[in-house]
Structure formats: structure tokens, C-alpha cells
Amino acid sequence: MRASVFDPLELYAAAMDxxxxxxxxxxxxxxxxxxxxDLLDVGAGGGQLGxxxxxxxxxxxxxxPSPTMRRRLVRFSDPPVVLSCGWETSDIASGxxxxxxxxxxxxxxENPGTFLKHxxxxxxxxxxxxxxxxDGPRGLCFAGCLPRHWHGEDETPGVDVTLRGLPPADQPxxxxxxxxxFTGVIENLIELASFLADRLGWPADDxxxxxxxxxxxxxxxxxxxxxxxxxxxxxxxxxxxx
Numbered sequence: 148m149r150a151s152v153f154d155p156l157e158l159y160a161a162a163m164d165x166x167x168x169x170x171x172x173x174x175x176x177x178x179x180x181x182x183x184x185d186l187l188d189v190g191a192g193g194g195q196l197g198x199x200x201x202x203x204x205x206x207x208x209x210x211x212p213s214p215t216m217r218r219r220l221v222r223f224s225d226p227p228v229v230l231s232c233g234w235e236t237s238d239i240a241s242g243x244x245x246x247x248x249x250x251x252x253x254x255x256x257e258n259p260g261t262f263l264k265h266x267x268x269x270x271x272x273x274x275x276x277x278x279x280x281x282d283g284p285r286g287l288c289f290a291g292c293l294p295r296h297w298h299g300e301d302e303t304p305g306v307d308v309t310l311r312g313l314p315p316a317d318q319p320x321x322x323x324x325x326x327x328x329f330t331g332v333i334e335n336l337i338e339l340a341s342f343l344a345d346r347l348g349w350p351a352d353d354x355x356x357x358x359x360x361x362x363x364x365x366x367x368x369x370x371x372x373x374x375x376x377x378x379x380x381x382x383x384x385x386x387x388x389x
Contacts (some may be wrong), residue, residue: 180275196337279306339363
């Protein structure tokens with residue numbers, strides 16, 4: 148099997164399934180943003196958090212441009228209404244949802260001011276963002292297993308980037324934090340190492356490839372389905388109330 152058979156989004160979503168992310172973050176969101184009501188889940192991904200937060204008998208709408216993630220969303224017994232577009236081009240009407248959720252969305256860090264304006268227009272009650280808050284990489288899946296000189300990513304906590312990108316008048320009403328563990332179950336570490344090396348742009352004959360495989364093997368724990376890699380994570384929950 149070649150490294151290219153890994154779908155980066157599916158790799159990430161499967162790890163989120165195995166992680167304690169939802170079990171840790173969902174209760175915090177419920178405490179700081181009660182009365183979720185009708186939920187608009189922007190960049191819903193695999194839908195794990197939105198599904199956990201969506202109240203019974205409330206509407207759940209998901210904006211998700213990725214076909215990989217949309218295939219996951221429709222597998223729920225009570226799936227959301229899925230919009231296959233980006234947040235910039237969605238035709239969500241103003242004030243049609245009680246809560247807007249955006250969890251680990253690039254827009255919260257890359258374009259927070261404009262994205263927040265959209266979220267506020269869509270919502271009646273509250274906007275909730277879940278943003279990476281750890282010191283470490285937040286881009287390449289499993290980059291947290293690699294030393295910085297290999298992954299080369301900015302390790303500034305995502306929440307710091309988000310808050311710096313918002314003017315004083317747009318700062319959230321509340322910020323809270325949750326500690327959790329990103330857990331990936333991998334059948335073959337050699338294939339994962341090759342996949343990561345390809346994503347990092349390393350040539351096929353790069354000697355770092357062997358070192359990367361050894362580095363992952365040293366961190367991995369035995370698992371019934373192969374090996375388990377764990378990365379400590381911290382998330383910030385940002386809340387704006389209307």
C-alpha cells in the first residue's frame with residue numbers, strides 16, 4: 148500500500164473519533180453556551196462535536212465543502228442538513244439559528260473578523276468557536292509527533308492568533324479551555340511515516356524518512372488494530388452572546 152492512499156481529512160477524522168475531544172469539549176461548551184437550540188455547524192468536518200451538542204428535536208445544519216466529510220455526516224442516524232459549500236458562499240438566511248458553532252475552522256485564525264461578521268448575521272443567540280490553544284503545530288495531521296525542525300510550522304497557539312486578529316469591540320465575551328488527547332490508531336507506522344514525509348515534501352531518497360519512521364515507532368503504543376499515537380492538545384472555547 149502506498150502512502151497516497153491516506154486521505155488527510157479522513158486520517159484526521161478517524162483520529163478524532165478515537166480521541167476524547169468530544170467527551171471533554173462538549174460538556175464545556177454546554178456550560179458556557181447553554182440553550183444550543185437550532186445549530187448551524189460551520190466547517191462541520193466529521194460532525195462529532197455538532198452531533199453531541201445538537202439538542203433532540205432541534206435543527207442541525209452543517210456547512211461542509213469536503214466530499215470526504217459530507218460522506219461522514221450523512222452516516223448519522225439523525226444527520227444534519229448538509230450544505231456543500233464554503234462559509235463565504237452559503238445562502239444561510241439571517242437570524243435563522245440559535246447557535247453557530249465553528250470548531251477548528253481555519254477561518255477563525257486566518258480571517259476572524261470577516262468570519263465573525265458572518266456568524267453574527269446567521270445567529271439569534273450565541274456564537275461558539277473552538278480554537279487550538281496548545282503550544283505546537285496545528286496544521287499537518289500528526290505533526291505534533293514530530294520535532295519542530297521537521298514539521299516547520301508556526302507553533303503560536305491558534306487562540307492567540309484569533310484574538311490578535313479581532314479588534315477590541317469584537318473580543319469574545321468568554322474564553323475557557325479544555326485539555327484533551329488527540330489519539331490516532333494506525334495499522335502501519337511505516338506507511339504513516341511515508342505519508343507524512345510526502346506531505347512535508349521530502350524527496351524519496353531523503354535519509355530523514357528512516358529517522359521519521361523510527362521516531363514514530365518510539366512514541367507508538369501497541370493497539371489491537373496496530374499502533375496508537377497520542378498527542379496532548381488544548382482547545383479554547385470562545386463565546387459571543389447576542
